[in-house]
Amino acid sequence: MTHQPTPLDITKAAIETAFDTFKATGVNQKGSDFLELLREAIDEYQSTVPITLTSPNGDAGSVKDLIADVVQAKLKKPVSIQEKADPGIIGGIIIQFKDERIDMSVKKALLDARETL
Numbered sequence: 001m002t003h004q005p006t007p008l009d010i011t012k013a014a015i016e017t018a019f020d021t022f023k024a025t026g027v028n029q030k031g032s033d034f035l036e037l038l039r040e041a042i043d044e045y046q047s048t049v050p051i052t053l054t055s056p057n058g059d060a061g062s063v064k065d066l067i068a069d070v071v072q073a074k075l076k077k078p079v080s081i082q083e084k085a086d087p088g089i090i091g092g093i094i095i096q097f098k099d100e101r102i103d104m105s106v107k108k109a110l111l112d113a114r115e116t117l
Contacts, residue, residue: 039082049079054094054105058085063093071097 005013018034043050051071053060060067064081072079079097086094089105096102 039080043080047077049075049077049097050082051079052082052084052094052096054084054086054089054096056085056087056089056091058083060093067095071095 015034022028022034040050042048049071051068053064053067060083064083068079068081075098089107090110091106092104092109094101094103094105094108
């Protein structure tokens with residue numbers, strides 16, 4: 001009687017193959033980097049546009065849904081949201097998708113003000 005592989009078995013085998021390939025080709029890959037690459041590959045496979053929202057605490061709150069709706073309407077494609085924390089931006093948010101970067105952080109506003117003065 002043969003064991004039918006589960007989706008988890010197949011996923012583990014794919015991850016093992018990916019890490020073996022990284023090692024064989026001399027690419028040093030950390031698990032966290034691999035997760036980011038995997039997320040990108042899944043988004044590409046599903047024709048989903050990944051959006052990264054960076055806020056001081058990594059939680060954009062209710063703004064997250066509004067941003068997703070606006071970007072999805074603009075691009076006419078489904079989107080996926082990933083949130084990151086960066087206390088250095090002080091406040092506000094940075095939105096990144098495709099080749100776009102919209103920086104509405106307090107840090108950026110302060111740097112812009114300093115250049116103007």
